[in-house]
Amino acid sequence: MSVPVVLVAGFLGAGKTTLVNALLRDPGGRRIAALVNDFGAIDVDADLLGLSNDGVVSLRNGCICCSLQGDLMRSLTRLLRRDPAPDAIVIETSGAADPAEIVRQLLDPVIFAATPLETVVTVVDARHLADRPDLFEDGLWRAQVAGGDLCVLAKTDLVDASDLARVRADLARHKPPRLTFDAPALPAADLLFSGEGRPPEGRAPARLPRLAAAADLFESVSFTAQRPLSLPRFQAAVGRLAPRLLRAKGFVTFDHQPDRPMLFQLVGTRATLVPTAVTGDLAARLVLIARAGDLDRDRAAAWLDAAVGPGDEARSG
Amino acid sequence: MHDLVLSGGRVVDPESGFDGIADLALADGKIAGIGRDLGPARRVLPVDGLVVAPGFIDLHAHGQCVAADRMQAFDGVTTSLELELGVWPVARWYDEQAHAGRVLHYGAATGWVFARIAAMTAQQTESSIAGMGRAMQDRRWADHAASAAETADIVARVRAGLDQGGLGIGFPNAYAPGAGVKELSELCSLAARVGTPTFTHVAYMSNIDPLSSVEAYTRLIGLAGSTGAHMHICHFNSTSLQDVERSAELVRNAQAQGLKVTVEAYPYGTGSTVVGAVFFADPAFPERTGGGYASVETLATGHRFADRDEILAAQEDDPGALVLWHFLDTAANERHRALLDVSVLFPGGAIASDAVPWLMPDGTTYAGDAWPLPDEAVSHPRSSGTFTRFLREWVRERQAVSLIEGLAKCTLIPAQLLEASTPAMREKGRLKAGCDADIVCFDLATLTDRADFRHPNRPSEGVRHLLVGGEAVIADGALVREARPGRPVRRPVAA
Structure with missing residues (x-):
């Protein structure tokens, strides 16, 4: 059984720890464990995460890829071996880090099989941006925002309305507003994890996230197919859908490998396909979530629908 | 009287090309003879049904302790070398290993990066991944080009390491991307003068310019041409990403011109993003989505691009082009397998593990000698299963290469890579009279890696006997716990 991972990125002091604490406090029925990627040897962030000490494990050598890989594997393994094991893991990255490197490590097929990366969320400090508009030009800040599937805008209550409007407009140049959320707006766990907590064993993966139940904020569309899909046409369909979606999840079978169902996940503009065992009678079953x-x-x-059925190569043959 | 005769095995020697049933006689830690009726022996060990081959030589092993050695022993390794990071000071490291006792033969290159830390900062750190991590407290060694005076200091320290018997120069350039070409060029000229190879983890890893993998390889090939140094590329699989075919073409061209450029690879899928555009490039899926390829790749590599606005504008025009696809199915996808094959099967390339240390829950490196390894000790599965995985999948299951060709990549090729500068390597990696009795006997039919992320400390299966310098480390498939036959592999120490 795999345990999904949410990665929290953002500048020093942006509000990452607050978000992680909110996840731990209101986990939406999940047993969430946290990993903290300290900067240097100082355990500042781990101290701040005082809320549930036994759920927090520190990553120590945060910056370079070999030591990061070892630390990450060690820490993830430690969490996986807990009894009871967590249902989900949240990793708080160092404020001084571009999340790209840790994302790359999490996409090692060996690691992904056990702890699949689900969502990268970047916390952005509204107060900080209002005071220092030059941050929008900062390379590290931009890398962090670019690396996030979603953005959480924190500390909006510390900024007056006109400044906030300006910050939102500037931020929209870097991350589409549909992928940006105000920090306290809704339970973070439901935004960041695609499924419900604690799915019973053997259940098909395409479940309505609890997020979708907040019908005034979000809507969902279900899609099923009786026949396998053409992969290129499915990718084209997802390309058209993605600018309108928050996330999508489910399983798909493709006509070139009809016996190999794939788990499909989209969050923001990042899609993942991995082999899965769970299917049922259908060839595909997806849930799309949008604002x-x-x-x-x-x-x-x-x-x-246009993706269902044999691909062009089969048709022409 | 021989010490031991391994009788009736399938003896495979990549150097002579011999592949047949024969006996192998050992005496005084050396191979005494191969054939039939080799004379009396104190002990005869029947190895019928097993392959008898030179023990594997791992050019890229960061573990360097008893626990790491034992896991690699079950992977068929008899010589475990730290050539990419290297160590410094070199003499002290060899002394420490001899004092601690090792299961496998060991050796290291001169650790340029540790010389750099010493020359450019006031930090003292140990020669290991963890030590390098700790030295990030003051990152000048990683980020800055060295001044002329610092360069002279670094070169002097590296030279001292070579004089102390270091097997070459380790250039983990990716960890010190700030290092300038003038400094590297001085060090490569030094390597060329002394006649030792260099071992590079290239500075950049990206499929787009600037700072692309291709730029890094081109710079490395340039150093081979301009200084005459032997430039060895570490883990060609993991640093080439989707450009591995082009990168391989560049290396082959350099080799064809006589430049000393070599490669190694490990047989695990890449940790990097695989993007839709590449997937579309698969001939089986001709419906490629025209433009937007470069922008997708930009996102995929996590590169810090300056033209975010342009990309957002492109998103309006062609939203599909900006979806980033992670396709994590290396086992089933032909295209991904083909890309991995380019590096793993590169002609003349070595298999090398990039085995990483075993870490305990508190983050310390496991340095004990418990067996089996403690359950809580964690490493990447390649630290346990690189060679057995390669032989199982590429040789036995897919028959992508013959057994003797596959074994050459684990034995003779790494030995030849080092032997011009390290005479001891002329007696490793082959089965002939007078060579070291570093021997692996394995059951090809059942040989397999067993480690995965949740169970990294599962030893590989199928290695029935492993002899290091004639002494058994694995006997009848079980570890000989007290065995510490590992000896240093070292260049002659300067007077």
Whole structure:
């Protein structure tokens, strides 16, 4: 059984620890364990995460890839071997780090099989941006925002309305507003993890996240197919859908490998396909989640329907 | 009287090309003869049904302690070398290993990066991945080009390491990307003068310019040409990403011109993102989505791009081009397997593990001698299973190379890479009279790696006997716990 991972990135002091604490406090039925990637040897962030000390493990050598890999594997293994094992893991990265390196490590197929990366969320400090607009030009800040599937805008209550509007407008140049959320707006666990907590064994992966139940904020569309899909046409459909979606999840089988169902996940503009064992009678079963009003159900269904059936190469042959 | 005769095995020697049933006689830690009726022996060990081959030589092993040695012993390794990071001071490291006792033969290159830490900062650190991590407290050694005076100091320290018997120069350039070409060029000229190879983890890892993997390889090849140094590329698989075919072409071209450029690879899928655009490039999926390829790759490599606005504008025009696809299915996907094959099967390339240390839950490196390894000790599965995985999948299951060709990549090729400068390596990696009795006997039919992320300390299976300098480390598939036959592999120490 694999344990999904959420990665929290963002500048020093942006509010990453607050977000992690919010996840631990309101985990949406999940047993969440936290990993903290300290900067240097000082355990500052781990101290701040005083809320649930036994859920927190420190990564120590945060910056360079070989030591990061070892530390990451050690820490993840330590969490996986807990009894009871966690249902989900949140990793708080160093504020001085570009999340790209840790993402790369998490995408090592060996690691991904046990602890699949689900969401990269970058916390952005509204107060800080209002005071220092030059941050928008900072290379590290931009790398962190670019590396996040979603952005959480923190400390909006510390900024007056006109400054906040300006910050939102500037931020929108770097991350689409549909992928940006105000920090206290909704339970973070439901935003960041795609499924419900504690799915019973053997259940098909495509479940409505609890997020979708907040019907005033989000809407969802289900899609099923009786026949395998063409991969290139599915990718084209996802390409059209992605600018309108928050996330999507489910399983898909493709016509070139009909016996090899794949777990599909999309968050923001990042899609993952990995082999999965769970299917059922259907060839595909997906749930698409969007902000209310963003998604035209009929068009979405039509785009995905167009991916069903043999691909062009099969048709022409 | 021989000490031991291994009788009736399938003896495979990549140097002579011999592959047949024969006996192998050992005496005084050396191979005494190969054939039939080799004369009396104190002990005869029947190895019918097993392959008898030279023990594997790992050019890239960071573990360097008893626990790491034992896991690699079950992977068929008899010589474990730390050539990429290297060590410094070199003499002290060899003294420490001799004092601690080692299971496998050991050796190290001169650790340029540790010389750099010493020359450019006031830090004292140990020669290990963890020590390098600790030295990040003052990162000038990683980020800055050295001044002329610092360069002279670094070169002097590296030269001292070579004089103390270091097997070459380790250039983990990716950890010190700030190092300048003038400094590297001085060090490569030094390596060329002394006649030792250099071992590089290239500075950049990206599929887009600037600072692409291709730029890094081109710089490395340039150093081979301009200084005459032998430039060895570490883990060619993991640093080439999707450009591995082009990178291999560049290396082959350099080799064809007589430049001393060599490669190694480990047989595990890459940790990097695999993007849709590449997937579309698979001939089986001709519906490629035209433009946007470069922007997808930009995102995929996590590169810090300056033209975010342009990319956002592109998103409006062609939203599909910006979805980043992670396709994590190396086992089933032909295209990914083909990319991994380019590095793993590179003609004349070595298999090398990049085995990393075994870490305990508190973050310390496991330095004990418990067997089996403690359950809580963690490493990457390649620290346990690189060679057995290669032989199982590429040789036995897929028959991508013959057994003798596959074994050459684990034995003769790494030995030849070092032997011009390290005479001791002329007696390793082959089975002939007078060579070291470093021998692995394995059951090809059942040979397999068993480590995975949740169980990294599962030893590989199928190695029935492993002899290091004629002494048994594995006997009948079980570890000989008291065995410490490992000896230093070292260049002659300067007077």
